Amino acid sequence: MAREFKNAEELERALRQLPAKLQKRAVKSALRKGANVIKKAAQQNARRFDDLETAAKVWKEITVRTGKRRRNGDVVMRVGVKGGAKRYVDNKENRRKGRVGGSYEGSGEVYYWRFLEFGTAKMRAQPFMRPAMSEHWREAMDTVSKALEVAIAKQAEKL
DSSP states (O other): OOOOOSSHHHHHHHHHTSOHHHHHHHHHHHHHHHHHHHHHHHHHHHGGGOOTTSSOOTGGGEEEEEOOOOTTOOOOEEEEETTOEEEEEEOSSOEEEEEESOOOSSOOSOTTHHHHHHOBTTBOOOOSHHHHHHHHHHHHHHHHHHHHHHHHHHHHHHO
């Protein structure tokens, strides 16, 4: 049976007692579970954009990815749309295709997600990613906390 932690300080103290490699493994696992809460909410929000005429589905392109670590070694988890966001860059001599933001696991099929999320000069925004985060962040944090408790107990058993 997993140990129950009373508060975040106790959880952090238990995490710090693990070796660095096991700490990262536990944190990465817990963060991925929390990010999946946001991902599922974003997918649910994006389903309203399904176009029966095409095979492309915005919700199918939403993914969770481990981000690049910061200098201090923090683990970063990101929820995004495959392919990032594409745009055309005008450099006066010619138009070339450019990319805005990072790429999430390949090119992706729905480059237009950014237009839906943020709107354009001719179209109002119909956000699906931002509301997922703002409405479900507490649930995601609870999931991370519970998953971290389990992961710490599991990693501690290995010692």
